[in-house]
Amino acid sequence: MKKTFALNTEPHVADVGGTELLFQPEVMGDDFMDAYAELREAQRGSGVDPDDLSGADPDQLRQISRALRSFLAYLMLPESADLLTRLHVVKAGAALESFTNLEEAEAYAAAVEGGGARVRDALRLPDRVLVELLEWVIELYGGGERPPMSSSASAPASPPGGRPGTGASRSRGSTRTRGR
Known part of the structure; x- marks a missing residue:
């Protein structure tokens, strides 16, 4: 038995307002995780809660934005990375x-x-576009879910064991309709 696995060879393209940003066709999992860990560390080091930016200092927000740009640039081809970080x-x-x-x-x-x-x-971009790019690359390289960065981010619990019930469900029962 033989199984063939394809590797992406063409860059991923993000069209941002007519500017094409080219991302690496493939990124190794450990490289992606290392870069993502650096992004999370920069967020924590800024002292800003990414889920509540209301009380954040503008300089702290700029620091987070730079870290996000650096993370995205790490995953891009060199010309696009230069444009995003310049x-x-x-x-x-x-x-x-x-x-x-x-x-x-x-x-x-x-x-x-x-x-x-x-x-x-x-390359001036609204923060929402940077966040959308972040979500897109997580989907591309991380399998669609944010990588686990703490024990609370572990896999969900397995379903309980045992056999499913055999009782009839009311929603599945037949109902009488008029005119039939």
Whole structure:
């Protein structure tokens, strides 16, 4: 007996507002889990509860967004990863310099003569799109469920043993209808 298993060879494509982001055809499970663990650690390290962002500091939210972008970039092909993680330092609407490291971009922005420079993502996306991309890649590479990161995230309990009952269900019983 022979069983053949296919491997994806074509990149997965996420079309985001007309911009195509290319993701690796296959990602090894341990690589995916390691990257996901880093994302979760960054979320925990920020001190922000991802389920309740109401009281979060904007800088903490930016940190989570950067971690999410880094996670997604890890799963992308290099050109798409560069686009997703690239930062521009802008002043008066003009891009002054590009970076891939947030600390370097912030240092450059702080040193711009006359002040007023800001760090912006080169590919600006609403957070909801980043979250949708996260959910999509979890489905692609993680089998559709968030990877377990704690003992409380273990598999659901098995159904109870024993035989199913043999009694008739009222919902399955026949009902009389008029005109028949």
